[in-house]
Amino acid sequence: MSTDARAFCRDEAQAIATYNFAYLDEQSKRMIRRAILKGIAVPGYQVPFASREMPMPYGWGTGGVQVTASIIGPDDTLKVIDQGADDTTNAISIRKFFARTTGVATTTATTDASIIQTRHRIPETPLTEGQVLVYQVPIPEPLRFLEPRETETRTMHALAEYGVMHVKLYEDIARHGHIATTYAYPVKVEGRYVMDPSPTPKFDNPKMDQCPALQLFGAGREMRIYAIPPWTQVVSLDFEDHPFEVQAFDRPCALCGADDVFLDEVIMDDQGTRMFVCSDTDHCNSRQTAGHAGEQDT
Amino acid sequence: MYVAVKGGETAIDNAHRLLADRRRGDRGVADLGLDQIMQQLSLAVDRVMSEGALYDRELAALAIKQARGDMIEAIFLARAYRTTLPRFGYTRPVDTADMQVERRISACFKDLPGGQLLGPTFDYTHRLLDPGLAAGQAPETPAVRAPEQAGMMRVSDFLDQEGLLEPAPEEAAKPVPDDIARTPMIYPLDRDARLQALARGDEGFLLSMAYSTQRGYARSHPFAGEIRIGEVALELDVPELDFPAPLGRIQVTECQMVNQFQGSAKAPPQFTRGYGLVFGQAERKAMAMSLVDRSLRATELGEDLVAPAQDEEFVIAHADNVQATGFVEHLKLPHYVDFQSELDLVRRLRAETGAGDEAAQEDSE
Amino acid sequence: MQAEPDANGYLEGGFADPVMGGQTIFRAIMQAMAEPGTIRPISQALRAPAPMTRTMAAIAATLCDADTPVWLDDALAAAPQVIKWLGFHTGAPMTPHTDQAAFALVSDSTAMPQLAAFAQGSDSYPDRSSTVILAVESLASGDAFDLSGPGIRTSARLRLTPAPADFIAQWTANGAQFPCGVDLILAAPDAVACLPRTTRIRQGEG
Numbered sequence: 001m002s003t004d005a006r007a008f009c010r011d012e013a014q015a016i017a018t019y020n021f022a023y024l025d026e027q028s029k030r031m032i033r034r035a036i037l038k039g040i041a042v043p044g045y046q047v048p049f050a051s052r053e054m055p056m057p058y059g060w061g062t063g064g065v066q067v068t069a070s071i072i073g074p075d076d077t078l079k080v081i082d083q084g085a086d087d088t089t090n091a092i093s094i095r096k097f098f099a100r101t102t103g104v105a106t107t108t109a110t111t112d113a114s115i116i117q118t119r120h121r122i123p124e125t126p127l128t129e130g131q132v133l134v135y136q137v138p139i140p141e142p143l144r145f146l147e148p149r150e151t152e153t154r155t156m157h158a159l160a161e162y163g164v165m166h167v168k169l170y171e172d173i174a175r176h177g178h179i180a181t182t183y184a185y186p187v188k189v190e191g192r193y194v195m196d197p198s199p200t201p202k203f204d205n206p207k208m209d210q211c212p213a214l215q216l217f218g219a220g221r222e223m224r225i226y227a228i229p230p231w232t233q234v235v236s237l238d239f240e241d242h243p244f245e246v247q248a249f250d251r252p253c254a255l256c257g258a259d260d261v262f263l264d265e266v267i268m269d270d271q272g273t274r275m276f277v278c279s280d281t282d283h284c285n286s287r288q289t290a291g292h293a294g295e296q297d298t
Numbered sequence: 299m300y301v302a303v304k305g306g307e308t309a310i311d312n313a314h315r316l317l318a319d320r321r322r323g324d325r326g327v328a329d330l331g332l333d334q335i336m337q338q339l340s341l342a343v344d345r346v347m348s349e350g351a352l353y354d355r356e357l358a359a360l361a362i363k364q365a366r367g368d369m370i371e372a373i374f375l376a377r378a379y380r381t382t383l384p385r386f387g388y389t390r391p392v393d394t395a396d397m398q399v400e401r402r403i404s405a406c407f408k409d410l411p412g413g414q415l416l417g418p419t420f421d422y423t424h425r426l427l428d429p430g431l432a433a434g435q436a437p438e439t440p441a442v443r444a445p446e447q448a449g450m451m452r453v454s455d456f457l458d459q460e461g462l463l464e465p466a467p468e469e470a471a472k473p474v475p476d477d478i479a480r481t482p483m484i485y486p487l488d489r490d491a492r493l494q495a496l497a498r499g500d501e502g503f504l505l506s507m508a509y510s511t512q513r514g515y516a517r518s519h520p521f522a523g524e525i526r527i528g529e530v531a532l533e534l535d536v537p538e539l540d541f542p543a544p545l546g547r548i549q550v551t552e553c554q555m556v557n558q559f560q561g562s563a564k565a566p567p568q569f570t571r572g573y574g575l576v577f578g579q580a581e582r583k584a585m586a587m588s589l590v591d592r593s594l595r596a597t598e599l600g601e602d603l604v605a606p607a608q609d610e611e612f613v614i615a616h617a618d619n620v621q622a623t624g625f626v627e628h629l630k631l632p633h634y635v636d637f638q639s640e641l642d643l644v645r646r647l648r649a650e651t652g653a654g655d656e657a658a659q660e661d662s663e
Numbered sequence: 664m665q666a667e668p669d670a671n672g673y674l675e676g677g678f679a680d681p682v683m684g685g686q687t688i689f690r691a692i693m694q695a696m697a698e699p700g701t702i703r704p705i706s707q708a709l710r711a712p713a714p715m716t717r718t719m720a721a722i723a724a725t726l727c728d729a730d731t732p733v734w735l736d737d738a739l740a741a742a743p744q745v746i747k748w749l750g751f752h753t754g755a756p757m758t759p760h761t762d763q764a765a766f767a768l769v770s771d772s773t774a775m776p777q778l779a780a781f782a783q784g785s786d787s788y789p790d791r792s793s794t795v796i797l798a799v800e801s802l803a804s805g806d807a808f809d810l811s812g813p814g815i816r817t818s819a820r821l822r823l824t825p826a827p828a829d830f831i832a833q834w835t836a837n838g839a840q841f842p843c844g845v846d847l848i849l850a851a852p853d854a855v856a857c858l859p860r861t862t863r864i865r866q867g868e869g
Contacts, residue, residue, distance in 0.1 A: 021682045025382045030728050031480070033689050034765075037726075038790040040696045041846045041859035043813050047790045048482035053377040058624025060631065071693065073686040083635045090631050092306045120635045130694075138625070149611055151485050158786035176647060182639035190813055190861070192842065201639040212816075214697045221621045223482045229697045229814035229859075247642055265638055279635055385729075480730065 022069040023101045028052050032070040032225065036216060039227035044189030045157070046140050046224040054220065061094055063218030064117050064136035067225065071132065071216075072098065072115060077105045079113035084121035084262065084279035091119070108282050120183075122204040124261050124283040127213035129230065135198045137219035140226065142186045142196040162194045165237065173242050182247065188235050189228060197234075203246045203262045208234040253278045254294040256287035321366050335359035344549075344578025345369060349619065350376025351479065351498050353548050353577055370500075374620045381479070388474055390533045390542055394552050394575075396449040397528040401579075404453045405522040406556060412450040415443075417527060418579075453524035454554045454571070463556065463569045485611050486597075492614060496590055497576055499617030501583045507607045507617075508589035515605035516593050520572065523556035527579050551576050553584035557592050564600030673747040676710030678724055684709075688725040688855075692848060695857040700810045700819030702802050702854045712744035714770045716798045718850040720748070723796065727755040727766055734764035734781075734793070738771050767795045775827045778837050781845050789842035792860075800824045802851040807867030814859070820867055821856060823849065834864050 020026065035049035054062040072078065078098055082091035086108040094117060095106050107113050110125040119136040127133060139145075143153045146164045156162065165186055172180040179185075185202035189195050197205060198217060208215065208228060215228040228234060238244035252259035254275045261283065263276040275296065278284035322329070336343055336359045346358040350373045358376055365371035401417025404410055416422075457463035476491035478498075483491060496504065511518050529549050533542035555572035559565070572592025574584035589607075596608040606612055616622060678684030684707050691703035711720030727733055733755045739745045740757075749755055758764055761780040769775045775797065784792035799805075805824030808831070811817075827833065837844045837860060844860035858864070 019382055021686075023382065025384055026681060026685060027384055027728060028381070029685070029689075030726060031730065033693070034726060034731070035790070036693060037696050037794070037846070038792075040693070040814075041861065042789050042842045043861065045789060045842055048484065048788075050479065050481050052381040053374070053620060054381075055378040057374070057627060058621045059626075059628030060624060062624070071686075071690060073683065073690060083632050087306050088632055089306045089310060092310060096307070096310075119631075120633070129698075138628070150615075151611065154787050177650065180643060180647070182643045183636040199633075199636050201635055203639075214694075221625055227697075229861075231816045232813040247639060262635065263638070264634060265641065279638075 019101065021102060022072055022098070023055065024052060024066065024069045028066075029070045032066055035225040036067065036070065036227065039216070039225050040214070040229050042193075043228050043232055044187075044193030044195040044226060046219075046226045048223055049225050051220045051223040056093065056097070058221035059138060060090060061117070061119055061136040062220030063222075063225070064119070064134045064220075065094060065097070065218070066220055067134050067216050067218035068098065068115060068117050069101075071134075072102055072104060074102070074104060076114045077107050077112055079107050079110060079116045079282075080118075081116065081121060081123070081280075081282075082119040083264075084123070085281040087281060109286075110282050120199050120201075121262070121279060122200060122207045124258075124278070124280040125286070126207075127211055129212040131213040133211075133213050133215045135200075135215065135217045137196065137198040137217050137224070138221070139184075140196055140198075140217065140219035140222050140224040142184075142194050157193065160192060162188075165194055166239075169237060170239065173239070178242065179238070179244075185244075186237050188237060190233050191235075194237070195226065195228075195234075201247060201262055202236065202244075205234070205236045205244070206246065210234075249276065251276055252294060253284060253287075254296040256284045256292045257294040258284070258287055258292070321364070330363055332356055332359040332363065335362050341579060342367075342369065342372075344580050345501060345583070346372045346376050348577035348580055348583065349373040349498055349500065350380065352376045352380035370619050370623050374623070377620050385477075385480065387534055387536075388477075389545065390535060392530040392532065392550070393449075394526065394530060394550070395452050395455070397526060397530050397550075397552075398445060398547070399450050399526055399528040401528070402450060402524065402526040403522075404524045406453060406457075406524075410453065410456065412446070419581075450526070452526075452554065454556070457523070457556065457569060464559075464565070464571060466571065483614065485614075487610060487614065489591075489595075492594060492610065493573065493575070493587075493591060495614045495617060496574070496587045499587070499614075500619035500622070501580070501586065503617050503619065503622075504586040504590050505582060507593075507613060508586035510605065511589055511593050511607045516596065516601075516608045518572070518589065518592050519558040520589055520592065521556045521558075522585065523554040523571075525551070525553045525581060525584065527551045527581065549578050551578065551580050551584040553581070553588040555585070555588035555592055559599065562600035564598070570595070570599060673712060673744050673751055676712075676720070676748065677752040678707065678709065678721075681724070684721070685725045688721050691855055692722065692725070692857065695848075695855050696814075696846070696859055698814045698819075699812065699858055699862040700815060700821045700856065702851075702856050704854050706853065712742060712748050714738045714742060715745045715748065715768070716770070716850060716852065718852060718855060719768060719770070719796055719798050720752075722848060722850055722855065723749060723755070723766070723768065724752050726794075727753040729754040729756065731765035732756050732758040732763050734758050734761050734767040736767075736769045736771060736774065736776075738774075739768055761793070764793045767793050769795060769797045772797050772799055772823075772827045773825055778833045778845050783840065783843040783845065785843065789844075792843060792845050794846045794848060796848045796850055797827070798850045800851070802849060802854055802856050806830075808864045809867045810858075810862050810864050812859075812862040815862070821858075821864070822867075831864060831866060834858070834862075838863060 031050055035047045038047045054065050080091045080095040082088040099106055110123040115132045117134040141153050143156055146168055147153050169179050183201045184196055184199045185205055187195050187197055210231055212230050214230055217226045236244040249263045255277050262279045264279045266275050268275055336355045342362055343355050343358045346361055347353050361372035361375040402415045476488055478491050478494045529547040531547050532545040534545055536543050553574040557570045559568055559570040561567035572588035574587030576584045593607040594610050596603055691705055695701055695703045705718050707721045709717050709720045711717055761776055762782045767781055781793035801824040805822045806826040808821045810819040810821055841860055846860055847858040849856045
């Protein structure tokens with residue numbers, strides 16, 4: 001009898017339903033861990049894995065949660081963000097889930113975290129060696145909206161046949177004068193696989209290139225895990241005459257004055273008065289604490 | 299002065315307390331027991347067991363209670379629990395010919411050995427609301443027949459004897475079947491994986507897909523060869539034992555659809571099969587499953603692919619209601635970072651085309 | 664369920680705490696795979712029947728189970744206690760075919776089969792390849808290799824005692840078929856290092 005079986009026999013005498021450390025059973029963790037190692041070994045390739053149902057709905061971060069649950073240990077410090085913010089409801093919900101099922105320390109400070117699970121943003125504070133950034137991914141296949149069939153897109157990846165993607169981007173240029181993709185902007189990893197960076201704004205794409213941290217991507221509903229090891233080349237697709245460029249904001253954060261960050265637009269009143277503030281709440285708070293101020297406070 | 303709103307954690311806690319309160323409802327009304335759900339809402343329990351892929355009546359009843367009767371939510375609860383359970387092994391294939399039959403009908407024959415047994419069916423009831431039931435009237439004692447001593451031969455086996463029905467589709471011999479709960483689905487699927495996906499699939503989705511084949515979107519000329527509901531024994535081979543270990547009995551519904559088939563380049567004229575097997579008493583689901591199974595065999599049988607119900611990736615990738623409800627409902631989550639990116643783009647495009655002059659001006663104020 | 668007294672020598676020796684033990688070892692392997700050439704210490708008190716080493720046993724107990732066919736080199740396959748230990752602690756089925764192995768355990772690196780003999784994966788599914796777990800005496804001394812590739816900022820140095828025969832040529836051929844190819848987990852007595860198929864190596868100087 002395997003060790004799992006013995007563990008289960010102990011549990012059976014207990015309550016109507018019992019759960020393991022970090023929720024997932026050890027068999028599931030092993031399966032996910034094996035997929036993570038393959039993902040690291042083949043950067044940008046989507047490794048199929050037998051995604052488990054998690055106690056939060058598909059589409060709400062189950063892929064990221066499964067990855068985090070499979071790597072996390074008692075010595076970790078976990079940060080969870082959604083839209084760059086630690087205090088959005090789903091970030092709170094996922095952070096509480098891990099606090100409850102693992103008892104690990106949680107933090108909002110990017111610099112204090114060993115694991116950061118994210119939806120839709122990469123923190124503004126540069127990541128460091130040894131950190132792991134876990135992305136929640138809804139549609140891992142960058143070619144999916146050009147070709148809905150898995151059987152077809154798999155062949156395209158196998159042959160590194162990415163012409164359709166270039167055609168799509170070039171059609172944007174022909175029509176609009178520039179590429180009209182603003183988030184989930186496709187990248188090429190180590191010159192081989194075209195990869196979906198998850199629906200992060202393209203503003204964050206340059207942070208993925210030569211990043212000191214390990215980047216892991218989990219797509220639960222679509223059953224794929226992929227990875228970018230540290231210090232790996234990640235290039236946003238573009239053309240010589242139309243180089244990739246990120247969004248630029250024409251004003252700094254109203255709270256902390258940062259002018260090199262992604263900003264949220266906040267509607268202030270019924271007249272539609274707007275202000276622009278950092279989407280990364282930790283970064284903004286740290287700057288304010290350090291004495292930086294935006295125009296709102298001046 | 300703008301201050302980012304905090305307090306999401308308190309809001310979530312409060313929402314969940316309110317949910318628990320609404321779930322309980324009026325405290326003057328008796329609390330619903332799991333035994334009541336298991337006994338009196340047993341078909342709801344069956345659906346949660348089959349689509350939750352977990353044969354446990356008590357947990358299914360708990361899920362229904364906890365979900366306030368929302369079936370997909372209850373199925374989700376069952377799935378999220380079952381997925382954490384260790385896998386000990388695979389039972390021997392159940393032999394439905396050995397079923398303790400409670401209901402068994404065939405639309406293909408007027409009578410057959412073992413007889414047509416209606417069992418506890420809604421069929422032929424007049425759908426009139428019953429004031430007596432509302433008043434809590436006790437039902438009459440049912441008439442029961444003596445249980446069969448031996449198994450009841452399947453209709454498909456009678457047809458097999460004459461060679462009119464295709465042999466059961468043979469997969470290349472596998473030491474263990476595919477297991478969609480343990481390995482990622484790789485398209486195209488083998489039939490065992492496909493049938494598993496259909497067995498867990500959403501009843502409503504499969505019903506509509508099946509219905510579409512009857513209305514001409516990949517018509518399959520079906521006859522309900524046999525539907526049977528009853529209990530089957532489960533047995534597990536254990537290396538240490540030289541006999542299969544009996545694990546108990548489960549109730550299942552099996553539907554064998556028999557489809558007239560005029561032949562193709564790949565297969566001769568014959569009757570073909572569609573198969574459905576579902577936990578509990580779930581006849582609608584088993585019938586829909588068997589129709590969809592048959593339509594998904596189009597490629598194998600050399601039929602033209604003309605309709606959604608024949609498209610394996612389309613049907614299987616969208617049949618799971620836990621996946622579907624999650625992704626549809628995830629649109630509730632904040633998407634403001636991406637929306638901001640799109641706002642920026644649309645403003646820019648409008649400015650470039652001149653359409654956005656007015657808006658751009660307002661925006662810069 | 665209590666195990667019987669361990670008269671056969673294979674029932675015990677697994678992780679004292681399988682949940683935390685597996686997590687600790689996995690993180691070491693993951694970091695080592697993400698940063699090729701780095702050496703991650705392993706300090707789990709597993710006991711394994713010879714010639715399987717403690718580290719090899721810890722890696723197997725972390726990654727192998729009923730879903731992963733395991734291939735054993737001749738020295739391991741000749742030790743019934745090793746097979747019983749793996750069966751009991753991981754539930755993994757053994758395979759005699761190198762090209763069907765999810766994991767290959769190699770206790771004698773000088774007698775390792777050609778890397779090309781293991782499962783390489785396909786262009787459509789490069790993940791369907793073998794991971795070779797190779798026992799080495801030391802990662803601190805021996806032949807030096809300079810590494811580059813994903814996970815390595817500029818360059819890294821790896822030492823191996825003993826290195827498999829013809830290692831640079833084999834590894835270069837392995838890398839040339841990217842995305843197919845095997846990955847290597849190097850199991851030293853108290854540490855682990857990894858070479859994913861993306862890592863390029865050349866003979867170290869000095």
